[in-house]
Amino acid sequence: NSKVIQTPRYLVKGQGQKAKMRCIPEKGHPVVFWYQQNKNNEFKFLINFQNQEVLQQIDMTEKRFSAECPSNSPCSLEIQSSEAGDSALYLCASSPWGYYAEQFFGPGTRLTVL
C-alpha cells in the first residue's frame, strides 16, 4: 500500500481564491508527480520533480498553478486564483526513480471551486 500522504483531503474554495495542497512522498522516493483527475476520469499530468528540481511541467494552466518540492518539507501545489474548471481530484505520486518505475499514489485532494 502506498505511503504517500496528501493534505487536505478536501478543499473548498470560492472563485478567485488561492488553493494550496501538500504531498509527502514515500520515504526514499526522489521523484514526485502531480496529476489532475477530473470528473470524467481524465488524467492530466501537471508537473514532476526529482528532488527539488522540476523535470517537466505543462504550461501550468495560464500560470495560475505553481508547485515546489523544497528540501525537508512537503511538496506543494498551489492555484493562485481558482476557477470552477479547476474542480477535480489532485493526485500526488512518488517513485523510486524516474523511468520504468511504478508510481505510488496518494489519496488525493478533492478541490471544489464554488
Add this chain to the structure above:
Amino acid sequence: AQSVDQPDAHVTLYEGASLELRCSYSYSAAPYLFWYVQYPGQSLQFLLKYITGDAVVKGTKGFEAEFRKSNSSFNLKKSPAHWSDSAKYFCALEGLGGGSAKLIFGEGTKLTVSS
C-alpha cells in the same frame, strides 16, 4: 502522438467468470505500460507493468496482462473473477520525452463483478 484507449467504459460479469479488460495504445517507440486499480473512495494502486521481455506479465491480486505488439494492446486478465475485483481499472503508458516519466492514462473501465 501518445495515447491510451480503453474502449469499454463498463464491464459486468459474474463471480467465477474470466475477465479481460481491453487496452490499446498509440506510441512511436517501445512502450512501457502499466495497469492501476482504483477502488471506490481510494486512490490508484499499482497492479503490474510491462517494460520488456516476456509478453505476459504477472502482477498483484492474481492479475496478469499480455502485451501484443502486433495490435498495440495490453489487456488485463484474471480468472476467476471475484466480487472484490469490482473497481475502476486504468491502463497507462509512460510518456516519451521531456526528461520525465509521466503517465498517460486511458479513461478507465469500471468493472462490476456480481456474486
